[in-house]
Amino acid sequence: MKSQVVTFLIKCPDQKGLVAKITSFFYDKGFNILSCQQYVNSIEDTYFMRIRLNADGTEISKKELEKSFLELATPLEFDWSVNYGDKKQNVAIMVSHTSHNLYDLLERYKEGRLDCNVKMIISNHDKLRHIADMFDVPYHYLPVKKETKLQQETQVRNLLDANAIDLVVMARYMQILSSDFINYFKDKIINIHHSFLPAFQGANPYKRAYERGVKLIGATAHYATEDLDEGPIIEQDVKPVTHESTPTTLKRIGADIEKLVLARAVKNHLNNQIIVSGNRAIVFPEAGE
Amino acid sequence: MKSQVVTFLIKCPDQKGLVAKITSFFYDKGFNILSCQQYVNSIEDTYFMRIRLNADGTEISKKELEKSFLELATPLEFDWSVNYGDKKQNVAIMVSHTSHNLYDLLERYKEGRLDCNVKMIISNHDKLRHIADMFDVPYHYLPVKKETKLQQETQVRNLLDANAIDLVVMARYMQILSSDFINYFKDKIINIHHSFLPAFQGANPYKRAYERGVKLIGATAHYATEDLDEGPIIEQDVKPVTHESTPTTLKRIGADIEKLVLARAVKNHLNNQIIVSGNRAIVFPEAGE
Amino acid sequence: MKSQVVTFLIKCPDQKGLVAKITSFFYDKGFNILSCQQYVNSIEDTYFMRIRLNADGTEISKKELEKSFLELATPLEFDWSVNYGDKKQNVAIMVSHTSHNLYDLLERYKEGRLDCNVKMIISNHDKLRHIADMFDVPYHYLPVKKETKLQQETQVRNLLDANAIDLVVMARYMQILSSDFINYFKDKIINIHHSFLPAFQGANPYKRAYERGVKLIGATAHYATEDLDEGPIIEQDVKPVTHESTPTTLKRIGADIEKLVLARAVKNHLNNQIIVSGNRAIVFPEAGE
Amino acid sequence: MKSQVVTFLIKCPDQKGLVAKITSFFYDKGFNILSCQQYVNSIEDTYFMRIRLNADGTEISKKELEKSFLELATPLEFDWSVNYGDKKQNVAIMVSHTSHNLYDLLERYKEGRLDCNVKMIISNHDKLRHIADMFDVPYHYLPVKKETKLQQETQVRNLLDANAIDLVVMARYMQILSSDFINYFKDKIINIHHSFLPAFQGANPYKRAYERGVKLIGATAHYATEDLDEGPIIEQDVKPVTHESTPTTLKRIGADIEKLVLARAVKNHLNNQIIVSGNRAIVFPEAGE
Incomplete structure (x- = not known):
């Protein structure tokens, strides 16, 4: 990926360790986390995250990233989307x-x-x-x-x-x-x-x-x-x-x-x-x- | 009336000359008009006025004032009230x-x-x-x-x-x-x-x-x-x-x-x-x- | 004047009877007063009025109106302007x-x-x-x-x-x-x-x-x-x-x-x-x- | 610590991996992260975090927590404070x-x-x-x-x-x-x-x-x-x-x-x-x- 801002939007059942797991995932892949915003709806026990990444330090392809991310997302029941900021x-x-x-x-x-x-x-x-x-x-x-x-x-x-x-x-x-x-x-x-x-x-x-x-x-x-x-x-x-x-x-x-x-x-x-x-x-x- | 602020609230059918007639009435009685606010509802052809008077220059009694005002109010179909500001x-x-x-x-x-x-x-x-x-x-x-x-x-x-x-x-x-x-x-x-x-x-x-x-x-x-x-x-x-x-x-x-x-x-x-x-x-x- | 909205803006020393005198002037000339807004600055004893008139019922010319208005304005020390609404x-x-x-x-x-x-x-x-x-x-x-x-x-x-x-x-x-x-x-x-x-x-x-x-x-x-x-x-x-x-x-x-x-x-x-x-x-x- | 909300406020030079490191630290200690708010001032390259923790799942004492946290905080140059929510x-x-x-x-x-x-x-x-x-x-x-x-x-x-x-x-x-x-x-x-x-x-x-x-x-x-x-x-x-x-x-x-x-x-x-x-x-x- 070129120098661009990648944004993930995530929704899932609330559970312990989500922010640590997600941010560690991206850190390990070499991303710089520009911002990481969360919201926990405690009435519905649902967790929401918007995380913006700078892809400058990474060589990973979109395909690899998404494949890898799925391994995190599936067991934690993420409903997610990603925008690579490369297309209007x-x-x-x-x-x-x-x-x-x-x-x-x-x-x-x-x-x-x-x-x-x-x-x-x-x-x-x-x-x-x-x-x-x-x-x-x-x-x-x-x-x-x-x-x-x-x-x-x-x-x-x-x-x-x-x-x-x-x-x-x-x-x-x-x-x-x-x-x-x-x-x-x-x-x-x-x-x-x-x-x-x-x-x-x-x-x-x-x-x-x-x-x-x-x-x-x-x-x-x-x-x-x-x-x-x-x-x-x-x-x-x-x-x-x-x-x-x-x-x-x-x-x-x-x-x-x-x-x-x-x-x-x-x-x-x-x-x-x-x-x-x-x-x-x-x-x-x-x-x- | 002593030095006090008298407030009239008036509602009536809209018609020509209302503000001139009302303000002249109070001026002729010796009142100083502190403020005179109007609103014309042109959808319902209704006129509204809030007029605040300083009674300092007048000797008129409440009774005389109201009797006199009625002569103005009745033909013009005023729905009105007055507050003399002398009672909480x-x-x-x-x-x-x-x-x-x-x-x-x-x-x-x-x-x-x-x-x-x-x-x-x-x-x-x-x-x-x-x-x-x-x-x-x-x-x-x-x-x-x-x-x-x-x-x-x-x-x-x-x-x-x-x-x-x-x-x-x-x-x-x-x-x-x-x-x-x-x-x-x-x-x-x-x-x-x-x-x-x-x-x-x-x-x-x-x-x-x-x-x-x-x-x-x-x-x-x-x-x-x-x-x-x-x-x-x-x-x-x-x-x-x-x-x-x-x-x-x-x-x-x-x-x-x-x-x-x-x-x-x-x-x-x-x-x-x-x-x-x-x-x-x-x-x-x-x-x- | 044709069917148009005429607006006068007036500033003058505050004094008794202003609203009655001004509104009576326009009523007597046959204008319908659409709105009449006042402000009294009691710190500087100054009176301000914005009055909007409908010229429909009048035959008066601009020249006559202004000449006549001057007779009111001069002794009361009006600083005034008029807009006839007929020119953008x-x-x-x-x-x-x-x-x-x-x-x-x-x-x-x-x-x-x-x-x-x-x-x-x-x-x-x-x-x-x-x-x-x-x-x-x-x-x-x-x-x-x-x-x-x-x-x-x-x-x-x-x-x-x-x-x-x-x-x-x-x-x-x-x-x-x-x-x-x-x-x-x-x-x-x-x-x-x-x-x-x-x-x-x-x-x-x-x-x-x-x-x-x-x-x-x-x-x-x-x-x-x-x-x-x-x-x-x-x-x-x-x-x-x-x-x-x-x-x-x-x-x-x-x-x-x-x-x-x-x-x-x-x-x-x-x-x-x-x-x-x-x-x-x-x-x-x-x-x- | 009893069932209480612990709040850390952190300020430090911005650098890669901060949110992953901090949230992993607390997750590893058994805390539930209630909320984690960040702000990066990119003009001054400074990072700010407010993180609220639920201490329910942990046996750690305040002293142990702070000693342990210092090991994270010192190399990353944290300016930090903690409030245990147990004292008005x-x-x-x-x-x-x-x-x-x-x-x-x-x-x-x-x-x-x-x-x-x-x-x-x-x-x-x-x-x-x-x-x-x-x-x-x-x-x-x-x-x-x-x-x-x-x-x-x-x-x-x-x-x-x-x-x-x-x-x-x-x-x-x-x-x-x-x-x-x-x-x-x-x-x-x-x-x-x-x-x-x-x-x-x-x-x-x-x-x-x-x-x-x-x-x-x-x-x-x-x-x-x-x-x-x-x-x-x-x-x-x-x-x-x-x-x-x-x-x-x-x-x-x-x-x-x-x-x-x-x-x-x-x-x-x-x-x-x-x-x-x-x-x-x-x-x-x-x-x-």
Whole structure:
């Protein structure tokens, strides 16, 4: 391996000696451990680790490393993944009418602040094509009607497959995806919902926030699951509002929260900071990265 | 009237000339207008005003003022109230097991940071009596069982009436009050709920917040209404949390939010900053007060 | 006047009857008062008002209105301005190397979320031209050296004058402007400083924040004055950080704060929400706008 | 060792294999590692670890453990400390006139939310004695004049020594301590400053915040050092304010921030979450504790 950062994400039943065994394994193989973050869920007796390695001092191949690691992982019942940091992830962004999240993601991508390849934008409307053009990213307009829903989804899926997409970002894509679609890309679809979930699940959160008279509005980025707006939460944020705010004002204030929340969630995913466990997302903070 | 701050709260159908008419009325009577805050709800065509007056330059009596004001108020369909700032409001605090809100309110009261008389603490348990004793406030232990619920509520109500209580603060009182009780003290009972409503209405919000994996927890102070946890929201706040937080940690972090949120709501109520309109609370900010 | 929103900003010595006199004036002229916000600085005995009017019911001309208003304003010593809402303000953005604020402002402008004409971008480097091109805004590259500083400033000034620029936004323009320049555009230059002023005035705030070990970083938008970083503060915000943050991480986290803080300050200025008084900026909140 | 949580804090030059060596050491001794948090400062090439152990499976004595640990620590140049969790720390609180921090700390202590023994309150005024009495904590009134300053400090120091005080909390103690005193209790004095340092170091921060027109006010808890208000920052927080805030309002809003910030800093210290390194405090978050 060349000079690169290798990240392992591990989940397993909690037991004595895990950190010693795992870190000794990598030390013995010649890796320098850049950071090693753990989380023990003592309610479910589950152990989680994110460990980042510098491969500079090692001659080991990926294949040898993984073979060797399996000997450790199997008896300890690891559920694990590894990212070698040598290949940017391919991202597709799905949108409908709303532009603020799209602009924000493309700006970060363009300026090198999102470590990925944005391969395409997919929309059920033709409205935001000019933004794709500005940033020179292919735009696929795939309209959808009730009767063509599954057909359109197949088109989307074919596009994603053809481009080896690793992550789908629903940046205000206002269509419900089928269970089949969701499960095909399990833990690989990030959605932004424009409320602080679980408040105001479903449609029109800003209007309902106005009617309820809340003093905070927010946004939530989560992995898409079969149950709409009930997937593992990655990021949330809120801003204070007052009685002066109309649904229109809330929408405007909310747009800024949505942008930051979705961008952080996508960054955390691309940076291998997340392990999903049931309905909860373990999101490790950056370790001086 | 002596040197005192008089506060009028007004709600009426929106129409041209309201602020000119109202401010001219008070100016003509010799008042100095300290602050004049308005809010127009253009969705419901309703106008709200909070106006604070210095009575120094006037000889007018309360009776004359109110009689005169009625001539303005009636044709314009004002829903109004006035507070002459010459009498502290009487407050009762209701608690069950949890002490942090009680300590906080009593500390602010004792140190002159809550402008009221805390006349009594009422509890369905005897557990927090030592705190009442520390702060030298009467403690009424009124236990409640399923079969004695209404009876106990009558005892509570008699106590409140006998002491001319203006405001009831439910500082983690874990009993549901009857509709009769609630309506008898309409817009005069402030409750603290330990979640950012409408998320996690009902029981065990911290446990459910843990299970849902939220990245924020919060608290909400609201007026008690028949529908539990659905009354007009006065104050809300949240703090970020992580996957590391257990239900116990969330409870601890939440306690600090609950304290600030309830104290601010009570202060805003006592300071005549709130007009309730349907299910929304118009909470005017302090005006350099 | 056509159907438009007229905004008056008024500052004067505090005295009895101001709100009644001002609101009656506009009511008598047939205006509907949309909102009327006041602030009394009782330390300096100064009164501030922002009043928004709907001109629908009036036939009065601007000239007549202003002539008439002067009869009220002169004896009461008003320092005032009026905006008729019938002409977008012309804005110039000045930048150096850093792109995030520029992207953010242009996105808001393009999507109709900043009510102005961005007439040009001026830079002492040619580096961000591609962004100007993307958004189709003229880019003026005016390099500056020590010996050509005043000369370049004259070029800038001529450009601003030739385009009737109403507001200059220094979106990370890393040059110190001369007093002459600053005073020529008094209260018309908004600068973003990448720290929560008055902490870390001057150069390299993120590096100094790291060295000082602060647990918060922030950004400040303020009017530019002769004394660098000491002008009236319009907006500030912060985010929590930890010991893990390097100067590079702080820069990245800070970029998101800078974007929101500068955009809000520019919006508040364009929306006539600000009155400058000495070294303090009175920033009225939106009134249901 | 009985069933208890043992915490090691370690600081050393960064080098390969540290986490493997340290965790293997404790695993080999029979400890269960509850949590293991690291921080690598790559600017200064320094490594920090906080490791929490459950001693349930071990028979080793403290003496044996420490002797054995030294064999690991010495060659790797550890700067380390251990806390066996079997003895509450002794705390002294120093105050002058202001009561809010004192109330807050005593309430948390009384209700078991601060894991320590508050042995005494020391003040240069007799004003807050009633609070000490309420909470049944000894109150030492040690007045100070210019000419008796060193003498009073000696009295304070004797009191602290006589009571084996582990931590001094300056909860708005408005006297400057001598270098001798500070150094005698190095990294054992926590001070609360009522501004978001380094802004408004020194006297009257709220008045200066008003004059500067900041839109945020805050508080900072830090270790006391010879240079006033320049010690390692443990906790900071801010709240938004507006032009409406007077110095008096700022003081009131600030009081709530001061309470939370100081309480969190004291909790973090007592819970062995902090390693001081030069002028920076490494504050590890709780690990599901």
